[in-house]
Amino acid sequence: MKFILVSASRRRIEYLKGFGFIFEVKKVRLNEVIVEGNAVSTAIKNAYLKACSAHKSAPLLPVVGMDTVVEVDGKILGKPKNRKENLEMLHMLKGKAHRVITGIACLKKDFIMIDYETSIVEFRSDIEEDFFLRYVQTGEGLDKAGGYAVQGLASAFINKITGPVDNVIGIPVLKIYKIINAICEV
Template sequence: MILASKSPRRKEILEDMGFNLKIEGAEIEEISDEKELTLKIMDIARKKTFSIAEKHPTEYVVGADTIVEVDGEIIGKPKNREEAFKTLKLLSGRKHNVITAYSFINISKNIDITNYNISEVFFRELDENMIKWYIETGEPMDKAGSYGIQGKGAAFVKKINGDFFSVMGFPIGDFIAKLNEVGISLEEIKNI
């Protein structure tokens, strides 16, 4: 299977489940004309996946996109340390949504699945020293919402309502359920 992403977290989640992956990052402009947030993120995830599936029509291709949403605003990856600080200050002591959409395509088998997962994440109150310490680790710089739940960012999380793996970058349980719906069993995973 081809993973249309260079995300080490997605790679880890899928390989831990038994998938044999080839990595081919999708180089697309991550924009969508969709108005509704979930439709927008599903559209972007599908575009990423389809851009790779077009090049490999007989291969299974999976791709995903994750965003953080707070007060209706999309919080992407920070451009710099100042933006990471501002984002973490915004998330401090409150709830935000993490939305991960994924797409699974095999053109030759006429498989084209796109779905999403929303999880609520509640942050503890963060003081400026905690935020500065975290930014100094470098961890927030390549992550939506400026934190990684699977790393040092876990210290900020009070609780989650939803799917930990979706917050990490890929809702593996939902994905496996969708594969079962199209007739791909857990035993077959290592072969796709």
């Protein structure tokens, strides 16, 4: 089951290859959209826009787009634009539970499959400012929704995860597998 993955994320590419998926990678530049007050719609819309951007060039293969966002206190967090914004995001998450939503869109010919995965992540409340500053200086969180990478150094911030951990990484692999299998049967 070969497909096209629309992503610039090295971790998504490596993770999916690790599971033996066969795919081509298309990178696109997309101004991500925020649907105010609706994190699920935001993740799905951006995933769909990514998939659409590559669909015309390969209409016979399934094209998969994904987008991950973080929602805390009703605010939707994408990727921080700089270190200052990264630090602000981490402060918003400190001591709180937040949702991590990954939208998935798969297109093949005239068929569209859209789904999403949700996980709840609880940050520790005892993280000191200096620790956040050290993390931000690594740059690890700059290209991650919510400004942190659960699979990296930011694992120290996590108190608890409810739901798929791979979704927090931005790759809900079982959901992706099911969607690709279903659309390949079309």
